[in-house]
Amino acid sequence: MTEVMNVKQLTMEDYPALTKMDTGIEDDYVVRIFDRLVQSDMHELFGLFQSDQMLAIGGYSLFGDGKFAMLGRLRSDRRFQTKGNATELLKPIMERLKMNRRVNWIGANTHLGNLPARRVLEKLGIEQGPVIHYLILTRPDLLSGHTPGSIWEPVHDLKKKYRLLTQLNKNELGTFPYECYYPLPFDxxxxxxxxxxxxxxxxxxxxxxFIIIKKDTKKYDYSHVKYFWNDHYEQPGFFETLLHHWNNHPDHIGCWIDFSDHGFKNIPELTAYDVQDPWILYGTWKTNRI
Structure with a gap:
């Protein structure tokens, strides 16, 4: 008789079951920071179990005072991957989020070429959104084709920062890159x-x-660049400003830049960057959107 599978929220007591999973991921950061994730108010982790065997793990992170929920950290044991376990895990998580009155938007970010993950998200009713390219500028000496210019004027006044964002009338990214790997609706x-x-x-x-640059840590420290147009190479002083900021933060290993699909195609030469495969953002607004 087949044993029943069940989904439960994870605690530190589930750490041994996590370490026994065969995910094929070396030095998995979820394993390294498991204690922080399960004890956080911002993150929730869940496991799909059959008896004491953890078949899959996943969860979500909350942003914007709980308004936005980003699904993620999905891993499956490779020995059981063909059994639809990711869908079985995410279904009750989706229901939990739909019942949460504070959550207005549910999304997920995955590689464009990850067709199994995309099929799971579509089964869950999450809609396809923009394609995003994550590039890390690590070799500024190899930059070419950009328009030189003076360093842009720093903005220190908090009210002006807020005004620049709220008066933005065009956003060619289609998102607000809140953190590295976490693009969210512009809100x-x-x-x-x-x-x-x-x-x-x-x-x-x-x-x-205007450019926004904020320190973010994804194993390493980055200068995370948020720019809402596709004319990076046309704007005089754009790259001089990035390098000025990076020089003032030498502990950062590079400038992480989110490019739209159009903006990526405008890059004349990629050798200055570490280039990842493109990602695609999925998201759906709940009917109780406010």
Missing amino acids: YSLFTDEYLNDSSFYESPERSR
Whole structure:
């Protein structure tokens, strides 16, 4: 008789079951920070079990005072991957989020070429969104084709930072890159005083463009660049401003830049970057959107 599978929220007591999974991921950060994830108010982790065997793990992170839920950290034991376990795990997690009145949007970010994950998200009713390219500028000496210019003017006033964001009338990214790997809908709830104070803003001389750069840590420290247009190489001083900021933060290993699909195609030469395979954002608004 086949044993019944069940989904439960994970605690530290489930750590041994996690370490016994065969995910094929070397130095998995979920294993390294498992204690922080299961004890956090911002993150939740769940496991799909058959008896004492953990077949899959996944969860979500909350942003914008709980308004946005990003699914992620999905791993399956390779010995059981063909059994639809990812869908079985995510179904009750989706129901949990739908019942949470604070959550207005549910999304997930995955590689464009990860067709199994994309099929799971579509089965869950999550809609396909924009393609995003994550590039890390690590070799500025190899930059070519950009327009040189002076360093843009830093913006220190908190009210002006907020005004620049709220008066933005065009966003060619289609998202707000809140963190590395975490693009979210562009929403004012994300622009808290703490977030803006921790972000460096630079405004172009003619006041038509601005750059946001914020430290983010994904194993390593990065200068995470948020720019909402596709004209990186046309704007005088854009790259000089990035390098100026990076020089002031030498502990950062590079400038992480989110490019839209169009913006990526505008890059004349990629040798200056570490290039990842493209990602695609999925997301759906709940009917109780406010």
